[in-house]
Amino acid sequence: MITNFNxxxxxxxxxxxxxxxxxxxxxxxLGMKLVLxxxxxxxxxxxxxxxxxxxxxxxxxxxxxSHAGQMQAMSEAVFARFGAPHVxxxxxxxxxxxxxxxxxxxxxxxxxxxxxWGVIHGVRLFTPMMLEAAARDPAWQGHIxxxxxxxxxxxxPNMGVYNVSKHAVVxxxxxxxxxxxxxxxxxxxxxxxxxxxxxGISQSHRNRPAELGTEQPTRSQLIGQAMxxxxxxxxxxxxxxxxxxxxxxxxxxxxxxxxxxxxxxxVQSRMDCILRQSNPVDPFAERPExxxxxxxxxxxx
Numbered sequence: 001m002i003t004n005f006n007x008x009x010x011x012x013x014x015x016x017x018x019x020x021x022x023x024x025x026x027x028x029x030l031g032m033k034l035v036l037x038x039x040x041x042x043x044x045x046x047x048x049x050x051x052x053x054x055x056x057x058x059x060x061x062x063x064x065x066s067h068a069g070q071m072q073a074m075s076e077a078v079f080a081r082f083g084a085p086h087v088x089x090x091x092x093x094x095x096x097x098x099x100x101x102x103x104x105x106x107x108x109x110x111x112x113x114x115x116x117w118g119v120i121h122g123v124r125l126f127t128p129m130m131l132e133a134a135a136r137d138p139a140w141q142g143h144i145x146x147x148x149x150x151x152x153x154x155x156x157p158n159m160g161v162y163n164v165s166k167h168a169v170v171x172x173x174x175x176x177x178x179x180x181x182x183x184x185x186x187x188x189x190x191x192x193x194x195x196x197x198x199x200g201i202s203q204s205h206r207n208r209p210a211e212l213g214t215e216q217p218t219r220s221q222l223i224g225q226a227m228x229x230x231x232x233x234x235x236x237x238x239x240x241x242x243x244x245x246x247x248x249x250x251x252x253x254x255x256x257x258x259x260x261x262x263x264x265x266x267v268q269s270r271m272d273c274i275l276r277q278s279n280p281v282d283p284f285a286e287r288p289e290x291x292x293x294x295x296x297x298x299x300x301x
Contacts, residue, residue, distance in 0.1 A: 001141060001143065001251065001252070001253035002086060002087065002141045002142070002143050002188075002250050003141065003251065005027065005030040005031065005032050005086075005087075006030055006031035007031060007032070007033070008032050008033070008086035008087060009034075009035065009078075009085040009086055009087070010023075010024070010027045010033070010034055010035065010085060010086065010087035010089065011035040011078060011085045011087070011088050011122070011126065012024050012027075012035065012036060012037065012089040012091060013037040013091050013092035013118060013122065014038060014065075014091040014092035014093060014147070015034075015047055015091070016036070016038035016039075016040050016043030016046070016047050017038075017040075017047075018091075018239050019089075019091050019147060019192070019194070019197075019243055019246070020036075020089065020092070021047050021239075022239045022240045022242070022243035023089055023243040023247070024036060024047065024051055024056075025051065025054075025240075025243070026243055026247050027056070028051045028054045028056035029054070030247075032056070032087070033056070033058075033082055034051055034056050034057065034058050034059070035059045035061070035074075035082070035085065036048055036058060036059070036060045036061070037060075037061045037063060037074065037092070038061075038062065038092070039062065039064050039065070039092070040062075041062045044060055044061075045060070047060075048060040059077070059078065059081055059082070061074045065090075065092045065114060065117070065121060065122070066110075066113030066118055066121075068117075068121060071118075071121040071122070072121075072125060075125040075126060075129075079129055083133065084126070084130050084132065084133035084142070085126060085129070085130070085142070086130075086140075086141060086142045086143070087142070087144075087145070087250065088122055088123070088127075088142075088144045088145070089145045089147075089246070090118060090119040090122040090144070090146045091146075091147040091192075092114055092115075092118045092147075093115050093118075093147055093149075094111055094114045095228060096110070096161050096162055096221070097158050097159045097160075097161070097220075097221055097224030097225065098158060098160075098161070098217070098220040098224050099158060099160070099218070099220040099298075100160030102218045102220055102221065103160065103161045104215055106215060107215075108161055111162060111165050112161075112164070112165050112168075115162070115165035115166065115169065116165050116168045116169060119169055119172060119173075120172070122144075123144065123146075123176060127144065127187075130142040130187050131184060131187065134184050134186040134187055135184075138186075140186055141186055141187075142186065142187040143187065143188040143189070143190065143250040143253075144187065144189045144190070145189075145191070145192055145246055145249070145250065145257075146169055146172065146173045146189075146190070146191050146192070147169070148166045148167075148169040148193050149162070149166040149193055149195075150193050150194065150195045150258075150266075150267075151166045152166030152168075152169055152170035152193055153167075153170060153193060153267045153270070154266055154270060155280065155283055156283045156284065157283075157294065158220055158223070158224045158227075158298070159228075169191065170193070173189060173190070173191035176189045177190075177255055188250065188253045188255075189255065190249050190250065190255050190256070191255065191256060191257065192242070192245075192246060192259075193256065193257065193258055193259075194242055194258075194260075195237075195258075195259050195260035196260075197237050197239055197242055197259050219298075220298060223294070223297045227290070227297075237259050237260060241259075242259045245258075245259065263286070265285075265286055266284070266285060266286055269281050269283075269285055270283065
């Protein structure tokens, strides 16, 4: 829980666009010091310039969050400049799909590297700093937010590699919450589970490292990319609205953050299947046209 953001420091990964950028904008308005992390240099430079123009103190790092050494160097530079951050937003993420047996080793390394290892690195590097700061000052407050997805609570088809990464982030975050509660009341944790929100994630392949991007996409991956792009692009909830939910959750010490609470009906159906020990149902039961269109596209000759 953080009751006053003014003067506090926030580290935000994936800060060049989407939720990361919108949270940084809110942080700037609230008087926060901002550490912006992104892999895309031009987007990072633009975000940094815009936020500095708003009067924010900004420290920017162009790096790959899956890279342990780069994250280590960044964390040390942040501590040297600002001390322990009060807010850690492990938000960087990439999207990828296709039939699960068609994902290559490079697909798995890329998606798990960014979506899961990026979160792991952020937590393992910054949490000890935050705990030390809390131990020194009983009034110190901190909060960690990890971006997962509704795909971390569901198992939509043709999205296996992404689903696995986001289920891992949900589990990681729930455990982080419980572990923090064992040792401190001063640092909170939340998991963000957005549904279809226009953020640019459907164009994630633009930032895929060259050493992990030599293969041609399969037919199922191209179909999945097109359908996801359409669904995300038509989303009515904005990234800015979701970012406000993130700040509201930190202030209220709220763990689960949902962009589309009505989509929880699909999660309820999945949980009911588990409890009944019945076979999985259509994860898009409330929007059956999605499954129908996907099946037709994959079976078309």
